[in-house]
Amino acid sequence: MEATGNLEAPLAAELIGAGLHVAVVNPRQVRDFAKATGRLAKTDRIDARIIAHFGEVVRPRLRTLADVERQQIKELVLRRRQLSDIIIAETNRFRRVLPGTQRYIQDHLTFLHEQMERLDQDIDHTIKHSPVWHEQVNLLISVPGVGQVTATTLVTCLPELGHLNRKEIAALVEVAPFNRDSSLTRGTRVIWGGRSTVRRVLYMATLVATRYNPVIREYYQRLCAAGKHRKVALVACMRKLLTMLNTMSKHHTVWNHNLLLQT
Numbered sequence: 001m002e003a004t005g006n007l008e009a010p011l012a013a014e015l016i017g018a019g020l021h022v023a024v025v026n027p028r029q030v031r032d033f034a035k036a037t038g039r040l041a042k043t044d045r046i047d048a049r050i051i052a053h054f055g056e057v058v059r060p061r062l063r064t065l066a067d068v069e070r071q072q073i074k075e076l077v078l079r080r081r082q083l084s085d086i087i088i089a090e091t092n093r094f095r096r097v098l099p100g101t102q103r104y105i106q107d108h109l110t111f112l113h114e115q116m117e118r119l120d121q122d123i124d125h126t127i128k129h130s131p132v133w134h135e136q137v138n139l140l141i142s143v144p145g146v147g148q149v150t151a152t153t154l155v156t157c158l159p160e161l162g163h164l165n166r167k168e169i170a171a172l173v174e175v176a177p178f179n180r181d182s183s184l185t186r187g188t189r190v191i192w193g194g195r196s197t198v199r200r201v202l203y204m205a206t207l208v209a210t211r212y213n214p215v216i217r218e219y220y221q222r223l224c225a226a227g228k229h230r231k232v233a234l235v236a237c238m239r240k241l242l243t244m245l246n247t248m249s250k251h252h253t254v255w256n257h258n259l260l261l262q263t
Contacts, residue, residue, distance in 0.1 A: 002027040002051060009071055012063055023060040030054050073126045073133075074156040078197065080119045080149075087112050123152060136162075139248060142255040145209030145216065145241070150201045154245065158198050162249025169246045173198050175239040199238075206238045216241055 001008050003024050015022045034050045094105045127133050133155050140151035154161055160172060173195055209216035216237050223233035
């Protein structure tokens with residue numbers, strides 16, 4: 001089935017619970033597949049046939065009951081991100097209005113912070129009661145620059161961490177810039193798509209790591225000294241940090257400065 005803004009999640013869970021094989025796929029991939037096979041018309045009947053054909057040819061990864069459990073905590077993590085964005089927006093509004101209006105915004109901010117605290121407690125409780133997740137979160141936060149929010153987001157939104165090679169995990173998060181070359185023309189490398197939620201927390205962690213993580217700091221300074229634009233250097237550091245986290249997860253090892261110098 002196609003992903004439909006998480007509306008497909010309850011059905012997927014029921015089907016998996018009934019013992020059926022389920023794969024949830026990106027609608028854009030299915031549409032591109034249809035165009036590549038020359039089927040441009042679009043109706044419900046045609047779409048059903050294309051999705052079935054896509055499944056037969058591409059063989060997408062099947063979901064499991066573990067994925068359903070992960071989806072529950074993933075929703076908590078995403079809700080925390082939503083609340084964080086609302087708090088930032090309300091805080092900015094608070095600074096631009098008169099005192100008579102500020103009290104209403106302050107009441108809303110108080111409510112939002114209470115909700116955030118409850119969410120953090122629920123997320124922390126869920127992580128602690130899962131030995132696998134608890135171990136992985138503790139492993140990730142041993143890295144300078146990686147905090148609890150980043151580690152929790154990686155564990156819940158990037159279950160492939162530690163199961164793919166460095167190129168595959170970078171491509172999945174989209175911190176590997178795409179080439180845009182043709183003949184002798186060399187286009188600007190860009191990153192897009194991928195898991196934006198993961199990339200967002202990884203970016204913030206990398207900003208901290210360029211100051212407090214000796215490996216990332218040295219790598220960032222070396223790139224800047226070589227004339228790389230700061231944003232280009234940051235993306236490169238994001239990829240290096242992700243690679244280190246992937247290696248640590250794969251071998252179940254905590255942060256070790258000396259072992260990771262050559263990562």
